[in-house]
Amino acid sequence: MTFIEYPDRDFLHLRLADAIAGQLAESLRRDGRATLSVPGGTTPAPVFEILSGVDLDWGLISVVLNDERWVPEHSDRSNTRLLRQHLLKGKAAKARLIPLYEAGHDQPETALPGLAAGLEPHLPVSVLLLGMGTDMHTASLFPGADRLEEALAADAPLLLPMRAEAAVEPRITLTAPVLRAAIRIHVLITGAAKREAIERAASLPVEQAPIRTVLDQAEVHWAE
Numbered sequence: 001m002t003f004i005e006y007p008d009r010d011f012l013h014l015r016l017a018d019a020i021a022g023q024l025a026e027s028l029r030r031d032g033r034a035t036l037s038v039p040g041g042t043t044p045a046p047v048f049e050i051l052s053g054v055d056l057d058w059g060l061i062s063v064v065l066n067d068e069r070w071v072p073e074h075s076d077r078s079n080t081r082l083l084r085q086h087l088l089k090g091k092a093a094k095a096r097l098i099p100l101y102e103a104g105h106d107q108p109e110t111a112l113p114g115l116a117a118g119l120e121p122h123l124p125v126s127v128l129l130l131g132m133g134t135d136m137h138t139a140s141l142f143p144g145a146d147r148l149e150e151a152l153a154a155d156a157p158l159l160l161p162m163r164a165e166a167a168v169e170p171r172i173t174l175t176a177p178v179l180r181a182a183i184r185i186h187v188l189i190t191g192a193a194k195r196e197a198i199e200r201a202a203s204l205p206v207e208q209a210p211i212r213t214v215l216d217q218a219e220v221h222w223a224e
């Protein structure tokens with residue numbers, strides 16, 4: 001993996017947002033379209049805030065989460081809600097959100113075919129930004145999750161539902177082949193515990209450290 005250490009979080013957020021914006025612009029020039037996939041959780045909001053003010057042809061950019069928790073959008077656990085609050089506003093309000101949640105379904109399984117059909121035309125992902133938990137999960141690929149093996153397989157479908165003790169609620173996640181097919185891959189982590197975890201991940205099997213599925217292709221961005 002390529003590991004980039006920054007002197008502080010503000011600098012990290014600015015440099016990473018700048019790199020992502022440049023790569024999206026490159027995809028727009030090359031392909032006339034771009035897809036950006038982003039994590040939820042507690043870490044990425046400052047990068048989203050910066051990106052939302054960047055001058056890009058956002059009308060040609062699709063945005064999809066790496067994963068979603070199966071909760072309504074008004075829940076403070078909703079990754080879609082986080083996206084709307086911090087990224088899909090300002091200049092980025094024109095971007096097209098590709099949903100990973102559909103109201104009216106108690107469980108992700110029944111919504112899955114429709115969500116996957118909506119995603120397919122927007123692949124491959126041009127720029128993939130991932131987060132990681134200290135348990136080395138990325139997207140909703142959790143160690144010990146019920147469908148992890150299926151999601152890591154080379155012939156996995158685009159999306160899978162996922163349940164794991166650490167995940168709290170059912171999830172829906174992009175699978176490993178979709179993540180690995182992304183043209184540019186960034187991992188954003190902060191703090192000593194996540195640095196230690198990603199260093200440990202490099203020597204563990206992917207089932208124990210799912211972040212490994214992208215580590216050979218990723219730039220990891222870290223600040224204390």
Ligand SMILES: O=C1O[C@H](COP(=O)(O)O)[C@@H](O)[C@H](O)[C@H]1O
Pocket residue numbers: 038039040041042043044066067068069079130131132133134138139140
């Ligand atoms: O639950 C999730 O966790 C990971 C990591 O989140 P963080 O709060 O430790 O930054 C995140 O990447 C994933 O998208 C999210 O659903």
